[in-house]
Amino acid sequence: MIIKRAILLLAAVLLFACLSPKLAYASPYEGYTYSYWGEAVHSPIAYLPSKSITGQQLGIGPWRSPADLFAGLDGHLYVLDSGNGRIVVLDSNWEVVRQIKGFQNNGKQDGFNNPEGLFVTESGHIFVADTENRRVIELDSSGAFVREIFAPKSEVISSNFEYFPRKVIVDKAGRIYVVARGVFEGIIEFDSEGGFTGYMGTNRVRFDPVDLFWKTVSTKEQREKLIRFVPIEFNNVDVDRDGFIFTTTADKQTLAPVKKLNPAGIDVIRLNGNIGPVGDLSSNRSAFIDIDVSGNGVYRTLDSTRGRIFTYNEDGSLLYVFGKLGNQQGTFKNPVAVESYGNRVFVLDRDQGKITEFTATKFGSLVNEANGLYSIGKHDDAAKLWKEVLRLDANYEMAYIGMGKSMLRQGEYRQAMTFLKLGNDRVYYSKALTKYRREFMREHFGIYMTVLIPLILIVIVVRRSMRHRKGELKQDAVSQGG
Amino acid sequence: MRFLKEARYSLHVAFHPFDGFWDLKYENKGKLRIALVILLAVTVTMILKRQYAGYVVNFNHPLELNSFDELKYIVLPFLLWCVANWSLTTLMDGEGKFQEIVIATGYAMLPLILIYLPNMLLSNVITLREASFYYLLEFAATLWFVWLLFIGTMTVHQYTVTKTIMTMLLTVVVMGVIIFLGLLFFSLIQQIVSFVYTIYQELSLRA
Numbered sequence: 001m002i003i004k005r006a007i008l009l010l011a012a013v014l015l016f017a018c019l020s021p022k023l024a025y026a027s028p029y030e031g032y033t034y035s036y037w038g039e040a041v042h043s044p045i046a047y048l049p050s051k052s053i054t055g056q057q058l059g060i061g062p063w064r065s066p067a068d069l070f071a072g073l074d075g076h077l078y079v080l081d082s083g084n085g086r087i088v089v090l091d092s093n094w095e096v097v098r099q100i101k102g103f104q105n106n107g108k109q110d111g112f113n114n115p116e117g118l119f120v121t122e123s124g125h126i127f128v129a130d131t132e133n134r135r136v137i138e139l140d141s142s143g144a145f146v147r148e149i150f151a152p153k154s155e156v157i158s159s160n161f162e163y164f165p166r167k168v169i170v171d172k173a174g175r176i177y178v179v180a181r182g183v184f185e186g187i188i189e190f191d192s193e194g195g196f197t198g199y200m201g202t203n204r205v206r207f208d209p210v211d212l213f214w215k216t217v218s219t220k221e222q223r224e225k226l227i228r229f230v231p232i233e234f235n236n237v238d239v240d241r242d243g244f245i246f247t248t249t250a251d252k253q254t255l256a257p258v259k260k261l262n263p264a265g266i267d268v269i270r271l272n273g274n275i276g277p278v279g280d281l282s283s284n285r286s287a288f289i290d291i292d293v294s295g296n297g298v299y300r301t302l303d304s305t306r307g308r309i310f311t312y313n314e315d316g317s318l319l320y321v322f323g324k325l326g327n328q329q330g331t332f333k334n335p336v337a338v339e340s341y342g343n344r345v346f347v348l349d350r351d352q353g354k355i356t357e358f359t360a361t362k363f364g365s366l367v368n369e370a371n372g373l374y375s376i377g378k379h380d381d382a383a384k385l386w387k388e389v390l391r392l393d394a395n396y397e398m399a400y401i402g403m404g405k406s407m408l409r410q411g412e413y414r415q416a417m418t419f420l421k422l423g424n425d426r427v428y429y430s431k432a433l434t435k436y437r438r439e440f441m442r443e444h445f446g447i448y449m450t451v452l453i454p455l456i457l458i459v460i461v462v463r464r465s466m467r468h469r470k471g472e473l474k475q476d477a478v479s480q481g482g
Numbered sequence: 483m484r485f486l487k488e489a490r491y492s493l494h495v496a497f498h499p500f501d502g503f504w505d506l507k508y509e510n511k512g513k514l515r516i517a518l519v520i521l522l523a524v525t526v527t528m529i530l531k532r533q534y535a536g537y538v539v540n541f542n543h544p545l546e547l548n549s550f551d552e553l554k555y556i557v558l559p560f561l562l563w564c565v566a567n568w569s570l571t572t573l574m575d576g577e578g579k580f581q582e583i584v585i586a587t588g589y590a591m592l593p594l595i596l597i598y599l600p601n602m603l604l605s606n607v608i609t610l611r612e613a614s615f616y617y618l619l620e621f622a623a624t625l626w627f628v629w630l631l632f633i634g635t636m637t638v639h640q641y642t643v644t645k646t647i648m649t650m651l652l653t654v655v656v657m658g659v660i661i662f663l664g665l666l667f668f669s670l671i672q673q674i675v676s677f678v679y680t681i682y683q684e685l686s687l688r689a
Contacts, residue, residue, distance in 0.1 A: 037543050426537070429537060433538070437609075
């Protein structure tokens with residue numbers, strides 16, 4: 001009877017094992033994050049490739065080296081098809097809404113020449129960095145020409161300045177920011193009228209004592225052959241809703257490849273202390289080529305070294321990593337642009353002329369939601385979601401920190417300490433410890449003192465009596481000797 | 483009982499170094515076994531400290547903790563110091579015998595236990611803001627240890643102050659030289675071994 005039952009049970013278990021839902025190993029890449037110690041730790045996959053589309057599939061002819069992508073506020077996707085000099089607008093169902101192949105410029109037919117950057121404002125105006133034509137074009141939402149902005153004119157700019165705008169963004173106030181090729185001074189800033197106002201957010205020159213030494217000992221001829229010390233140029237920009245400008249630098253040496261510039265051009269990016277947003281922690285470092293800012297201060301960077309998308313929250317903590325270079329569905333040959341809309345992420349592949357759409361898995365959307373609540377200060381609501389996250393990934397340090405902070409606010413200091421320790425947050429652990437210590441002393445001070453004070457008294461009495469006896473013995477000895 | 487008395491004497495050395503080290507050398511009060519027990523105790527203390535120091539001051543990766551590492555960081559430097567100091571002072575008219583050097587160095591390490599152990603307990607109840615006290619105490623322990631080592635060396639070898647300082651600095655240099663020679667020796671041995679092994683392989687395959 002028992003054996004029969006056991007066999008039945010085993011059969012049932014095996015059956016359930018077969019029925020269990022398809023796991024995330026269908027993905028062509030692995031999910032991971034970095035622990036506090038800088039070790040890559042396995043993590044569930046946050047985003048899975050759901051769809052991909054090429055120009056042929058849309059019936060409008062293949063895209064030739066598309067350079068940029070933009071997800072508008074209405075969910076429309078703007079693709080800058082550089083090789084064909086057109087902009088393709090897709091709606092959220094991947095239907096072609098419209099193609100902009102050219103425009104009427106003062107009565108003449110005009111077009112793009114190898115444009116590299118695209119930006120769409122909230123009102124739907126399209127800005128294009130028309131690289132080879134050395135200008136920035138503004139079109140209205142229907143694709144009609146509004147104006148063109150040429151190279152900045154100022155006394156500070158030398159006459160032989162070669163202007164090749166690569167990326168363009170427009171902030172809420174209508175100021176236009178342009179990243180141009182070979183411009184080390186920073187981002188070129190225009191006012192809303194298109195007049196040049198100045199450079200902003202220059203990358204610092206790296207100072208290396210070793211280089212300085214070689215420079216001082218080398219001859220003039222040798223010096224001329226050395227690398228020139230110029231700041232590194234930005235390679236991409238994005239702007240968030242509050243007007244902060246996020247920039248990336250492709251240099252593999254820098255420890256700050258991502259910058260968050262405030263309107264004054266000062267870097268205000270928040271780092272979580274140990275590891276900033278640098279991508280992979282290996283000797284072959286990540287090179288970021290695009291950045292996308294989504295809500296709640298979350299930003300994603302696209303790495304060209306390994307084709308990965310790193311997602312960071314506003315504190316600079318790594319949330320999750322996905323994507324890979326390769327030939328499978330969901331991997332890239334030469335990714336150049338990343339955009340997100342809601343829980344979906346789009347990556348544009350230049351060589352394949354293809355857009356891949358990634359959709360958040362349960363884990364990914366949980367993390368997104370929890371992080372969103374966490375960043376606006378709703379720690380208690382976030383804690384419930386962090387708990388769910390921990391059920392899926394017990395190595396997720398952010399979740400431990402989130403739960404720890406929530407417990408700290410609820411007054412459960414002891415538990416908060418445990419969680420903050422698991423999340424490796426020493427500052428908040430210390431805060432919890434301070435509170436816990438105070439609480440502990442308030443409760444137990446009486447007991448300890450009732451034990452301690454008699455103990456001290458006993459020790460004093462015993463020592464005194466011993467000394468007394470020793471003194472007597474000595475006196476005896478003296479009297480005997482005398 | 484005798485052991486306890488000897489152990490008590492090591493405390494006397496720590497608190498009255500001039501008197502203590504003198505008696506240690508000339509009254510034969512220093513015992514090798516006590517020195518070795520102190521060495522062992524320091525090793526254990528360091529192991530405990532790495533594992534159980536409070537979280538706010540403990541930056542060790544728990545997965546990388548290995549008690550055998552303490553042999554590398556404490557026992558080996560201790561032996562190296564003694565050997566280097568002895569080889570140096572025999573050439574520099576030091577009066578100390580090897581055993582005396584071992585004993586003096588061992589006794590000098592006592593403050594490390596005396597301060598590190600309570601400090602470890604303390605570190606479990608301090609916050610990040612109070613962590614500087616922990617580091618201060620740790621610094622005090624090191625300072626005390628160096629002070630005792632200085633007095634010990636001076637007394638054991640009957641040196642002047644400047645000569646003692648010179649000797650101690652040179653000892654560190656000699657330690658480096660010994661490590662270098664050791665590594666060189668092992669690397670050469672390794673090459674010889676692999677050479678012989680290759681010849682053996684060659685012969686055995688041809689035969």
